[in-house]
Amino acid sequence: MENEPRGELVIRTIAMPRDTNPNGDIFGGWLMSQMDLGSGILASKRARARVVTVAMEGLSFLQPVEVGDTVACYAWVEKVGRTSMKIPVEVWVERFRQHGVPVLVTRGVFIYVAVDEAGRPIPVQREAP
Ligand SMILES: CC(C)(COP(=O)(O)OP(=O)(O)OC[C@H]1O[C@@H](n2cnc3c(N)ncnc32)[C@H](O)[C@@H]1OP(=O)(O)O)[C@@H](O)C(=O)NCCC(=O)NCCS
Known part of the structure; x- marks a missing residue:
């Protein structure tokens, strides 16, 4: 288990x-939404472009969020x-x-595609911005 x-x-x-959720724990969908927004x-x-989420892979909820x-x-x-980016996310x-004691609660991989105004895939430039 990573510690940072x-x-x-x-x-x-x-x-x-x-x-x-009804158990009083934080709803997994809310957490996924934060991961999607951030990534x-x-x-x-x-990409320096509009992007859409095309897939989420290997999402694991390791510990509850309170x-x-x-x-x-x-x-x-x-x-x-060519047009996609693979972005691992950790929560x-x-x-x-209890500030100062970070706990890894969730991880997953988000795949994005750069798109034009019509929502069609466009190439992601090779060089970093
Ligand atoms: C994303 C989207 C534009 C891709 O269109 P498409 O016609 O499938 O385009 P392509 O087949 O050329 O795929 C584009 C890239 O996505 C990748 N890709 C497509 N589906 C994928 C999947 N399920 N998992 C991983 N990568 C995927 C392809 O490998 C390709 O990558 P590359 O260009 O880097 O090689 C289209 O599927 C779409 O609009 N989806 C809805 C997105 C959306 O609304 N997201 C929010 C959900 S609420």
Whole structure:
């Protein structure tokens, strides 16, 4: 188990009561949405274009997220294809009132495609911005 995040901090927020499932834990869909938003920012920055999520792979919910946790998504561009980008995402939390002890709670890989105004795939430039 890793003990520190990899990649770039792409989004940071607080888990709120409205984001819970009927068990009182944070809803997995909310967490996926944060991962999608954060990695989408990175994908769009890398492609310098509009991007769409084409796939999510290997999503694992390793630990529950609780109300009040500080939720941070870290991501990096692992591979650039012709029009697609593979972006692993890790979610780390700091438990409510336990700042400074990050816990890895979720990981997954998001695949984005750069698209034009009509939503058609366009090449991602080779060089980094
Ligand atoms: C993304 C989209 C534009 C791709 O269109 P397409 O006609 O399938 O385009 P292509 O077949 O040329 O694939 C484009 C790239 O995506 C990759 N790709 C397509 N489906 C994939 C999948 N399921 N998993 C991983 N990569 C995939 C292809 O390998 C290709 O990569 P490359 O250019 O780097 O080699 C189209 O599928 C789409 O609009 N999907 C909906 C996206 C969306 O609305 N997302 C939000 C969901 S709420």
